[in-house]
Amino acid sequence: MTLAFKSSEKFSIGVELELQLVNTHDYNLTTDAADLLRRVKGRLPAGELKPEVTQSMVEINSSVHHRHGDLVGELVSVRDMLAKEARRMNVAIAGGGAHPFQKWNERRIYPAERFLNVSEQYGYLTKQFTVFGQHIHIGCANGDDALYLCHALAGFMPQFIALSASSPFYQGVDTAFDCSRLNVVSAFPLSGTVPFVHTWADFEAYVARMMEFGIVKSMKDFYWDIRPKPEYGTIEIRVCDTPLTVEKAADLAAYAQALASWLLTERPAKLSPDIYLVYSYNRFQACRYGLQGNVFDPLGRGHQTIAESILQTVGNIERHGEEMGAGEAIDRIARAAAGGQNDARWLRDTLAEVGSLSNTVRLQSELWMG
Template sequence: MLQPFASSDPFTIGVELEVQVVNTHDYNLTKAATELLNRVRERDFAGAIKPETTEGMIELATGVCENFDQARNQLLVLRDTLVRAADFLNVGVCGGGTNSFQNWYDQRSDGRERSEYLMGLYGALYQQFTIFGQHVHVGCPDADSALVLLHSLSRYVPHFIALAASSPYVQGTDTQFQCARLNSVAPFPLSGQAPFVTRWSEFEQYFERMEGTGLVHSLKDFYWDIRPSPGYGTIEIRVMDTPLRVEWAAAIAAYIQSVARYLLVDEPVHLSERDYEVYRANRFMACRFGLDGNCLNPETGHRGPIRAEILATLEAIAGHARILGAEEGLEIIRRTVTDGLSDAMWLRRIYRVHDSLHEVARQQCQIWRGAQIPE
C-alpha cells in the first residue's frame, strides 16, 4: 500500500551520496562497509552513514537542509567522519559514478534482506548495479505539486546528468560516455520515467494496479529517474553520478533546489506527455557528451547545447537562488560550466598523463578528502 504523502517544508533539500570503498593497494573496490559502519556508529553528526547494496559501497545522507551552506557543511562532516574511519582501517573512499576497473562478477550482496531479494530477482544485472549516484530530495508543499514538479523537472534532467557526470570508465575501458553509470540502470524493467499523471489520486490508482501485478511492493521497486517519496514529502532526483567532491554535490543540489522553486512558483513549463517523446534522446545526449551535448526543447523544437542551457537557466533562477540562499552554490556551477573541467573530463585528463586507472582512482581518493583538483 502506498504511504500517504507527508507534510514537508517546500524547497528544503536532502542529499544522498553513494561512495566507493576501495583498497589502498590497487584501488579496486574492497569489502569493508560493515567495518566502516561499526567505526562510525557511535559518532555524533547530522544525517546518516548507511549501508548500500554491496560491501564496497557506503551511503552518506544529510538531514533536511534549508540551503546550500547547510547541505555543504553536513556533507563535509559526514565525509570527514568516514575518511577518519577509513584511515583507521587502511582503506580508501572516493566519489565517481563507477569504479573504473572493478569486475561486476566479484560483487556480492551485503546480506540484508532487500539486497538478497534483489540479487535473487535480477541476478547478474544486480551485480552490475555496483554504481554510485547522488540523489537529491526536494520538499514539496503537497502531493499534487510533487507530481507537477516531478514532470516539470524532466526537461532539466540533461542538465543534472551533465553537471555530475563522472563515470567515463567501466571494466577498465573508456566507454566514450561522460556518464556511463546510467547505462547500468536502463536494463531494469521498472526504470525510466514515472507515468504521466499530475494528481496524487491518479498516482495512487496506478500504484495499486502495479502492486496487484506482484511486480512491486513499494516505490523503491521503481528505478525511475525521478520518483516521489511520500514518506518524506519529497520528490527524489536520481540521475546524477556521485561527484568527486562533496562541495560540487552541494552545488548541484542548490541548482536543483533553485530550479524547483522557479518551476513551481513561476510556472514557466506547460506540461505535456509529449515531453517524453524526446526525453530518452535528450538523456542519452547528456550521458554521451555531458556539457557538450545538445538537447531538444519538446515545447519549442529548439535544439541547443546543454552548457548554454544551464547558463541561461542560471539567469532565470537567480531571484529564487537569492531567496533560498543558493547563490554561492550557483556561482560554483557558473564558474565550472563556463571555464572549468567536468569531473569526467578531469578523470580522462589524469589517465592521459599517467596511463593508469589505478592512479586515477588514487587521485580520486585524494580529491574526495579535500585536495585541490589540479588544472
C-alpha cells in the same frame, strides 16, 4: 497499503551519496562496508551512514536543510569523520559514478535480507549495480505539487546528468560516455520515468494497479529517474553520478532547489507529454557527450547544447537562488557549464597525466577525502 503524501517544508533539501570503498594497494574496490559501518556506529556528527547492495559501497544520507551553506557544512563534517576512520582502516573513499576498473563479477552482495532478495530477483544485474549515484530530495507541500515538479524537472535532467557525470571509465575501458552509470540503471525493468499523471489521486490509482498486477510490491520497486517519495514528502532526483567532492554534491543540490523554486512558484511552462517523447534522446546525449550534448527542447522547439541550456536556466533561476543563499553555488555551476568542466573531464585529464586507472582512483580518493 496507503500512499499518503506526507507534507514537508517546501524546497527543503537533502542528499544521499553512494560512495566507493577502495583499498590502498591497487585502488580496486574493497569489501569493507560492514566494518566501516560498525566503526562509525553512533559517532557520525549528523545524518546517517547506510549499507548498499554490495560490500564495496556505503551511502551517506544528509539531514534536511534549507540553505546550501548548512548542507555543505554538514557534508564536510561527515566527510572528514569518514575520511579519518578510513585512514585508520587503511582504505580510501572516493566519489565518482562508477569504479573505473573493478570487475563486477568479483563484487559481494551485502548480507542483508533486502539486498539478498534483490540479488535473487535480478541475478547478475545486481552485482553490476555497483555504481554510485547522488540522489537529491526536494520538499513539497503536497502530492500534486510533487507530481508537477517531477514532470517539469524532466526536461532538466540532461543538465544534472552532464553536470555530475563522473563515470567515463567502466570495467577498465573508456566508454566514450561521460556518464556510463545510467546505462546500468536502464537495464532494470522498472527504470524510466514517472507516468504522466497530474494528481496524487491518479498516481495512487496507478501504483495500486501495478500492485494489483503483481508487478511491484511498493514504491521502492520503481527505479525512475525522478520519483515522488511520499513517506518523506519529497521528490527525489536520481540521475546524478556521485560527484568527486561533497562540495560539488551540495552545489548540485542547491541548483536543484533554486530550479524547483522557480518552476513551482512561477510555473513558467505548461506541462506537455512531449517532454517524454524526447526524454530518452536527450538523456542519451547527456550521458554520451556531457555538457557538449545536444538536446531538443519540446517547449522551446529548438536544439541547443546542454551547456547553453544550463546558462539559460541559470539566468532564470538566479533570483530564487539568491533568496535561498545559493548564489555562489549556482555561479560555480554556471562557470563549470561555460568552461565545459565536469568530473568526467577531470578523470580523463588525470588519466592522461598519470597513465594508469589505479593511479587515477588514488587521486580521485585523495580529492574526495580532502
